Amino acid sequence: MTGRRRTRSTFLPGLLTRHARKGVLSAGTAVACASLLAGCGVVPGTTGDAGADTITVMTWAPQSTKATNKPGMPAFAQAYARWINAQGGINGRKLNVLTCNDHNDSVAAAKCARRAAKENVVAVVGSYSQYADSFFPSLEGAGIPYIGGYGATNAEFTSPLSYPVNGGQPALLAGLGSALAECGPVALIRPDTIAGDQLPPLLDSGLKAGGHRASHDQRAAEDATEYDGQAERALRTTSNDRADQGCVVPALGDRNGTFMDSFRRAREDYPEVRTATVLGSVDQTVIDATGGASGPYEGSYITGWYPVASDPRWDGMKRVIREQAFGDNRIDPADAGVQTTWIAYTVFRQVVESLGDGEVSADTVAETLDDGLKVTTGGLTPTLRWRFQDKLAAVGFPRLVNANVTLQVVREGRLVSARKGFVDTTRTLENTDVNY
Numbered sequence: 106m107t108g109r110r111r112t113r114s115t116f117l118p119g120l121l122t123r124h125a126r127k128g129v130l131s132a133g134t135a136v137a138c139a140s141l142l143a144g145c146g147v148v149p150g151t152t153g154d155a156g157a158d159t160i161t162v163m164t165w166a167p168q169s170t171k172a173t174n175k176p177g178m179p180a181f182a183q184a185y186a187r188w189i190n191a192q193g194g195i196n197g198r199k200l201n202v203l204t205c206n207d208h209n210d211s212v213a214a215a216k217c218a219r220r221a222a223k224e225n226v227v228a229v230v231g232s233y234s235q236y237a238d239s240f241f242p243s244l245e246g247a248g249i250p251y252i253g254g255y256g257a258t259n260a261e262f263t264s265p266l267s268y269p270v271n272g273g274q275p276a277l278l279a280g281l282g283s284a285l286a287e288c289g290p291v292a293l294i295r296p297d298t299i300a301g302d303q304l305p306p307l308l309d310s311g312l313k314a315g316g317h318r319a320s321h322d323q324r325a326a327e328d329a330t331e332y333d334g335q336a337e338r339a340l341r342t343t344s345n346d347r348a349d350q351g352c353v354v355p356a357l358g359d360r361n362g363t364f365m366d367s368f369r370r371a372r373e374d375y376p377e378v379r380t381a382t383v384l385g386s387v388d389q390t391v392i393d394a395t396g397g398a399s400g401p402y403e404g405s406y407i408t409g410w411y412p413v414a415s416d417p418r419w420d421g422m423k424r425v426i427r428e429q430a431f432g433d434n435r436i437d438p439a440d441a442g443v444q445t446t447w448i449a450y451t452v453f454r455q456v457v458e459s460l461g462d463g464e465v466s467a468d469t470v471a472e473t474l475d476d477g478l479k480v481t482t483g484g485l486t487p488t489l490r491w492r493f494q495d496k497l498a499a500v501g502f503p504r505l506v507n508a509n510v511t512l513q514v515v516r517e518g519r520l521v522s523a524r525k526g527f528v529d530t531t532r533t534l535e536n537t538d539v540n541y
Contacts, residue, residue, distance in 0.1 A: 160198050160457065160465050163226045164446065165205035165217045166233040172209045172359050175233040175255070175442040176435040179204035182231055184430035185450050191429075195457045198465065211239040218243035227467045228252050230453050231446030237261060250471040253449020255442060256410075262502040268474050268491050270448045270482075271410035272508045272530065275307050277383035279530040279537065280408040280510035281354065282311020282320075284523075285381055289351035290321060292339040294332070294364060296357060297324035304356050310537040311530070320354070327360060336367040340375040350377035352406075361386045362395075369401045384409035384513070389439045389520050397518030406523060408510045411448075411485050413522050414439035418484045422447040439520075444485075452480045452489065487527070497534055508534060 164182035166175035186202040194200060203224055205217035214236035221229055222243055231253045234240060237260035244251055245266055254261045256273025285291055293308055295301040301324065309319045321342045325335045336353075343351025355364045361382065372378065384407055392402050412418055423438050425447070430436050436443055456473050457465055480489040486507050497505045508531040514523035 161201040163203040167209040170209045177443040180435040187429040188425045211236040215239040222247035231449030262505045278307035279311040279533040282308045286315020286317040290343045292321040296327035332364040332367040336371040381406040
């Protein structure tokens with residue numbers, strides 16, 4: 106056993122290796138999938154009986170829930186499978202995409218991971234879940250790599266089997282803080298939760314890098330039905346008689362829209378105060394739904410992980426959608442989840458291509474990535490390469506290899522680039538004083 110595999114065994118004491126479990130799993134896999142066919146997410150025409158010339162992966166995300174939904178991620182993964190298989194597969198191998206709905210529920214997320222192990226998938230690719238503590242134990246026990254998660258959890262930047270393609274919430278907030286350094290007073294509206302407690306230092310690290318004082322931290326219930334009091338207080342805090350009017354930063358996740366309803370009503374007496382937030386909380390569909398150019402997001406700075414959706418570097422992804430998912434309204438090319446899934450599958454394809462005619466398994470995929478494979482994404486990210494301990498390990502992000510963000514702004518109701526190129530938040534994050 107190599108040093109790398111010993112590291113994984115130490116990380117998961119007492120668990121059988123994937124090689125030892127493979128014979129146990131293979132006998133039950135056909136029965137399990139036959140009995141669960143309706144829930145396996147099999148893609149018609151692309152995911153028939155898996156054989157030696159078929160590579161099986163899984164993509165999961167919450168769908169049809171009352172909270173965050175990302176149906177475009179598994180839908181795009183299925184479209185990608187149809188597209189790649191129409192071209193002869195990857196190195197002549199068919200791509201078999203299974204999907205799973207994690208229902209925004211820790212139990213369901215764990216079930217998705219256990220099913221991935223039962224189905225003998227070689228990787229989970231381009232997925233979203235807020236319940237990493239529930240799904241990672243099963244993936245790690247089976248040795249299954251998690252490629253291109255959405256960046257929603259701390260574990261995605263710490264697990265040795267995670268290969269993130271973006272900088273998650275830490276990079277977005279640090280980058281936003283840097284962008285707001287020329288703003289007046291900044292008020293952060295965030296959930297009164299343990300997770301919410303981690304947000305102010307990340308935003309403040311960016312503000313500090315730009316010579317700005319710390320934000321005004323305002324806590325709010327994460328399940329409130331209105332935020333009139335918080336909106337009024339934030340506007341009073343950030344408004345003054347000078348030219349440097351302030352900025353209000355809502356970071357309430359799915360409740361951002363609820364806050365903005367309250368903010369819109371209270372803003373009439375403070376017309377110069379602007380808003381700013383991170384992509385994922387706001388995208389073009391949200392801007393359109395809240396009034397476009399006449400809505401509360403006009404003039405807002407928004408940080409994202411990737412170039413704006415109109416950038417020609419997304420043409421490859423759009424071609425897949427046009428050829429294999431035309432008319433599928435679940436797939437929005439401007440959605441950061443769909444974009445992350447495209448990049449994750451770009452990574453996976455290059456890993457498989459690098460293996461040539463060799464075995465494609467969870468072990469060989471993880472080993473190839475751990476051995477320093479450099480992956481290019483057509484300029485949508487810097488060249489990606491994962492090491493067990495990277496630059497940001499000292500501040501709790503050992504797997505965070507892409508700290509770049511883009512700065513965007515809402516102009517005339519459209520989300521456009523505010524600054525050319527990427528902003529690297531690595532140094533800013535190195536100076537933060539809390540682990541995410």
